[in-house]
Amino acid sequence: MAGPRVLRNDPHAAHVIAAQASPCDELIVRTQPAALDSPCRRKRLALAATILGSSMAFIDGSVVNVALPAIQTELRASVAAMQWIVNAYLLFLGSLVLVGGSMGDKLGRRTVFVAGIAVFTLASAACGLAPNAGSLIAGRAVQGIGAALFVPSSLAIIGAVFDGEERGRAIGTWAGVGAITSALGPVAGGLLVDALSWRAIFFLNVPLAAATIALAISSVPNSRKLDAPQQLDWPGALSAAAGLAALTYGLTEASARGFAHSLVMCAIGVGVLVLAAFVMIEAKSRDPMMPLEVFRSRDFTGANLVTLLLYFGLGGAFFFLPFTLIRAHGYTATEAGAALLPVPVIIGVLSRLTGGLTTRFGSRALLSAGPGIAGIGFAMLALPFVRGSYWAGFLPALAVLGLGMTITVAPLTTTVMASVPGHRAGVASGINNAVARVASLLAVAVLGIVFVWSHDAALSARLDELHVPHDARQTALLRLDAQAGAAATDAPTPQQTLAAQAEAGAIVDALRAVALVSAACAFAGAGLALAIIQPRK
Structure with a gap:
């Protein structure tokens, strides 16, 4: 199958670490026709505005998971509340991102971009000032609405401002900076959490947003799509x-x-x-945000099923892994953020080497091999020796996972673009992005069940083995609820120490259960790719 050319500098690397992992961003840029009455005279400043805007979304998606244990401790948040702190953002971003892109096409990309940044910034300030978990969840929901406006508009601005070879270079710059911010975001966020407070990660958006809005107003033309739908869906x-x-x-x-x-x-x-x-x-609908006819293509349907399953596993594992590293293994927030670095680093380093594999072997073979290797990486997180040792346990598993994602990136992009007519490529890429975000949304909810039930069963079994009495079980604050992060003021008794060790072991067991489900989803994605996607002709 002769697919269109895909950039070696694939922006998947900018998203894999984030909770709202989003494939095919390059296609959104490439399918934007330049609709400017006059050329943009400040292209570099316009590109800087889109990079700053996108970076806020990348950073916000990647640092919140690292900050969750600190948030839980201060706000005494339950497990359900922690899930909603992430899911409120993903819910509105995933469900509104398609209509947000249409708003930019119809009303003007700069107008919607600036409005989205403003909404996102006000919500970020509200998150930083949140007195309780409910207020933080509400702020995160509004952040998702703002991101749904400016994320697709930022990509469309690049496509409208740049053309020809300049567009390719602009995409490469945008993707490279995005990869760096996504990779370093958890580390920087962890440093802020450890040195200041989890609230600092939200206040950081305020100066970034002010600079972004100033650049956008001064340099970005208010382009529109000439054939934009008359009515928004x-x-x-x-x-x-x-x-x-x-x-x-x-x-x-x-x-x-x-x-x-x-x-x-x-x-x-x-x-x-x-x-x-x-x-x-x-x-x-006359102008649906998700035209159902694109799913008549077997390849498009297969690519989206692979995306759903693989990013489901990725979103769930990367939600619970930092929590486990901090709560069970005693990592600081900075160390937990740094522990996730192998995945984006491997994707960034190897993406140039794997970019040509799609042409050589075809998308079907790579979309079977990539998720299969990623599944092995997930499964390695569940092995018994993955306990306290990062270098012997977590690092090899994350390296294999990063390799699997690297192999998957290019053929997934190519399959989505080649499976629909040219005029539908932008819509198809937007749908694939939304599927990835919805997969992470569902993963946090579904794998939360796996984590909590596995934790409770493992904890009960461990406490029975230790013969810990029920009063010590209660005073040791064992459950993953609002008191789980509360700091004890008195010195623990020997039985409470044993109970705390059992709690740490139960969290580790719960992560293993999540990793096994993630591995099963990745393997299922590999099987579906083999069964549905047509072989290269």
């Missing part, structure tokens, strides 16, 4: 957001209440029904 966007919210709420509550609880069953049932209504709305 608000019914589709709202039904997608409502359905995903209900489904995610039900899955999140299931970890504490069980699937038999009436609230859980009702929430999941409502979510499924509203999402079914979303599909019907898209089928009947």
Whole structure:
């Protein structure tokens, strides 16, 4: 299959570490026609504005996971609240990003970009000032709405301002800076958490946003798409957001209440029904944000299924891994952020070497091999020797995972672009991005059930083996709830020390269960690629 050329400097590297991993950003840029009445005279400043804006989203997506234990300690947040701190952002970003791109096309990219940055910044300040978990979750939701406006607009601005070879260089610069900020974001965030407070990671957005808005107003032309839809698909966007919210709420509550609880069953049932209504709305809409006809392509459907399964595993594992490193192994936030570096570093180093493999072997072979290798990396996180030793345990597993993601990146981009007609390439890439973000959203909810249930079962078994009495179990603050991060003021008793060790071991066991489910999803993605995607002709 002769697919279009894909840049070796693939921007997947800028997203893999983030919770809202988003493939195919390059396609969004490449499929934007230049619609400027006059050439942009300040192209470098315009590129700087888009890079700063995108960097805020990259950093925010990658540092929050590292800060979660500190947030839990200060705000006494429950496990469900920690999940929603991440999922509130992913929910609105994933469900509104397609309509956000259409708003930029219709109303002007600069207008929507600046508005999104402003909303995002106000929400960031609210997050930094949040007095409790509920306020922080609300602020994160508004951050997601702002990001859904400026992320697609920033990519479209690059496509409209630059053309020809300049566009390729601009994409390479944008992707390179994005990869650096994504890789260093957790480390820098960990330093802020350790030296100042978790609140500093949100206040950092304020000066960045001020510089971004100033650059955008002074240098970015307010381009529009000439054939933009006359009406925005608000019914589709709202039904997608409502359905995903209900489904995610039900899955999140299931970890504490069980699937038999009436609230859980009702929430999941409502979510499924509203999402079914979303599909019907898209089928009947004149200008749907997700045209269903693109799914008639086997390759496009297969590529999105691979994306859903692989990024489901990635989002879940990278949500719980920093928490485990900090809570069970005693890492600082900075050390936990640095521990994640192998994945983006390997992708950045090897992406040039693997970029030509798609032409040589075809997308089908690589989309089977890449997720399969990533699955091995996930499975290695569950091995018994992955305990306290980073160099002998976590590093090899993350290196294999990074290699698998590197092999997957280019053929996934190529398959999405080549599987639909040229005029649908931008829509197809946007859908694939949304699928990746929704996969991370569902992963945090579903794998939260796996983590909590595995933790409780392992903890109970360990405490029974140690013959720890029930009063010591209660005073040791064993459960992963609002008191889990509370600092004890009195010296622990010997039984409480044993109970704390059992707690750490239970967290490790829970991460292993999550890693095994992530591995199963990656292997399933490899199998589906082999079964659905057509071999190279």
